[in-house]
Amino acid sequence: MIFVILLSLLLLIILVTGLIAVFIPHIFGSVVLFNAFSFFVVLAYLLLSAPDVAFTEAVIGVISTAYYVIAVRELRKGDRE
């Protein structure tokens, strides 16, 4: 029972975080919320006893966040040269 409650709560958080990450107008906030979404997906995978998938998701979440941060930094610079 506690498993179902915890998993439903986690899935609700994932849904809300993903929706806000899509619809927020602030671009860097979207990146941070995507990182939070990835973290909650990792927790869901761990709860569903898939540690290998969870490890891959954690690593991919970190590296994609680094990519997005660099891309946002390049966007903020505007038209250089």
Place this chain on the structure above:
Amino acid sequence: MKSTTNSIILEVACRLLIPVLIVFGVYVLVHGEYSPGGGFQAGVVLALAVVLNRVMEPADTKKGYWTFKIIALAGMGPIIYLLTGLWSIPFGGNFLEYGHLPLAVHEAERHLYGILFVEIGVTVGVMATIISIFDSLGKVGDPDDHGSLL
């Protein structure tokens, strides 16, 4: 403007984190058979160490990116995979049949070494690809450096 350093806290944290990341990446690679992990995850963790160093350096330092070398390294990974697969063919096995590898150990241990070589190939390929993508994203500064070679 002179080349400025970042926050001292971030610098010290990175100095402590990067060796831990490298050791953890090698652990994930070697121990991947018994615990969660494997070639892909180890490659990403090892690439994270390099990417963290690149993120932390000040924006106006001269970037010594190894654009061509890193793409050559990304090609080395599949070559290691292919050579491991082809290695067992002259000794009477099929492609990637680890039981026929010419190693003087028990057959189960031969399987282990074959899988380890394949995972090393995957790790090198993934690590070099991620660093290459990161370098292409953050091209700044050098006027004679026109992004990626590809």
